[in-house]
Amino acid sequence: MPGPAGRRKRLPGSSSWLARVIDLTLWAALAAPPAVAVCTLPAGLPRYVAAAAVPLLAVAVLLCRRRPLTALGLPVLPALAHSVELVSPLYWPALAVLAFLAGRRTTEIRPALWFFAAVAVAGLPLCTIVGRDPWGWPTLLLTLLLTAMLPWLLGRLGRQYAELAGSGWRLADRMEREQQAVADRARIRERARIAGDMHDSLGHELTLLAVRAGALEIDPTLDARQQAAVGELRAAAAAATGELREIIGVLRADYEAAPVAPSEETVEELAERARAAGVDVRLEYAGDMADPEPAGHPAGLPPMAGRAVHRVVQESLTNAAKHAPGATVRVRIGRAAGTVSVAVVNDPPGGGAPPPGAASGGAGLVGLDERVRLAGGTLRAGPAPGGGFEVVADLPTAPGTAPRAAGSPALTGASARELERARSQVRRRLTQTVVAPLAVLTGILLLMIPVALLSSSFSVLDRAAYDRLRVGDRQPAVEDRLPVFTRDGPPDGAPLLPRGQRCVYYSTAVLASDAYRLCFAHGRLTGKSVVGGDTEG
Structure with missing residues (x-):
C-alpha cells in the first residue's frame, strides 16, 4: 500500500546501516568495563578473563538480534570464570542489557526459563566443588535474579505491552469501522422510513385534494371554464400522487409493507x-401537556417532532418487551420552554428470559437517534440510575427547526471491552513482573535455611584436629586436615584481618556463635585463634 502523503522514501540499506551503528555503540558500551579492567587489573586470571570478554561481547552483540538467548549466554561465561557466584560487576551491564533484549526479541518463554534453570543448576556444583562454599549458590541465584531475570521480565513486558496495545487498537479500529457501517445503514433506513411517512401523509392529503377537485368538477353551478380548471387541478393532484409514490415510495425497505393510509395511532x-x-405500560403527561390529538402526535407539535415522539415510545416499548420481559415500563411526556421531552424507563427484567430472536445489534437506537436528530432534538439511551434502561428524547416544539449536526460515533461496547481486556492483560503481566522476582527471592531466602544447616554441619572443625595444628605448618598439610567447606564469613565480633594474610573460618559446632580462624601467608600457617562469641584465643 502507498504510504501517507509527504512520507520520505527510505534509502536502500539505510536500516541495515543504522543497525550496524547501534550494534557498534552497544558493543562499545558493554565492553568498556572489561576493557578498562584489562588496563587496571594486575596480571592474573581476572585480567585474562576481562581481555577475553571484549571480543566475546562483540560476538554477543552480533548474535543478539537473531539468537538473543545465545547472546545472553556469552557474558555468563566470563562472569562465572571471574567469580563462581557471579559477583563480578564488570559483566553486570552486559547481562542486564542482553537479558532485556532477549525478553524483548523472543516470543517463547520456555527456552528462557530453561536457560536460567541451567545456569542456576550449574552454579551448585561450581560453588560447592570449585568455590568450596555452599553459601555461594544463594548468592549466585540472587545475582542472577537481579542482573538477568528481572531485566528479561521487563523486556518481555515491553514486548507484550506493544503487541497487546497494537492488536487492541487494530481490533478497535476494525470494530469502529464496522459499527460505523451499521450505523450508516441504520440512519439511511430511518431516513427512508421518514420519507415513507412523508409519502403516506402527503399522498393522503393529495388524494383528498384530488377527491375534492373531482367533486367540484361535476358541480353544476360551475361554468365550463371553471370545471376545466378544476379538472386540471384534479389531474395535477393525481399526477403528483403518482410521482410521489414513484420517487419516495421506492425508498421504503423491502420488508416494510406500505400502508394504504397514513398511521393515525396515538x-x-x-x-x-x-x-x-402483556407489557405493563404506565403513561403519564407532565407540565402543560395536553392529550394527544388523533393526528398521532401531541397538540401543537410539528409533524416531524410528533412522529419522533411516537417513534421513541414505539421503539422503547419494543426493546423493553425484547430485553426486559415482565418489567414495568413508565412513559412520561412533558412540555416546557419550547421543548417536549419524552422519557421511557423500564425496570430491571422481572425474572423472565428474553424471547427467542430478541437479540439486537443496536441499530434500532441508531435509527431512533437519526429520526430525533433530523427533528432537531437530542436522544440519550443507557442504564437507568435505579436499574433497568431508559430512553430520553428532547424535541423542539417550534416548526422548521434545523436538524442537529450529526456527531461521530464513539467506540462500540465490544471494542471498548476488547481494549479493556488488552489493558487488563498488560496489568496482569506487570503484576507478574513484580511478583515473580519477589517469589524467586523468597525461594532463595527459604533455600538459605537448609544451606545454612548444611554449611554449618560440613564446616565444623574438630577440637582435637584444631589443637594438633601448629603455627608454621605448610598450608597443603594443614588443608588436608580441615573440613570440606569453610564457614560463611567471620562471626560477629571477630577482629580485623592481619595485614598481608589470608584467613579462613571454621565452625566450632553446628550453628555456633564462635569460630576457629586460621591465617596463612607465603604457603604456611601464620596464626590460629578462636574468634567471635564470648571467647577469643
Missing part, C-alpha cells in the same frame, strides 16, 4: 396495544 393507542400484548 401514543395512548400505542400504549394500549402494548398492554394488550
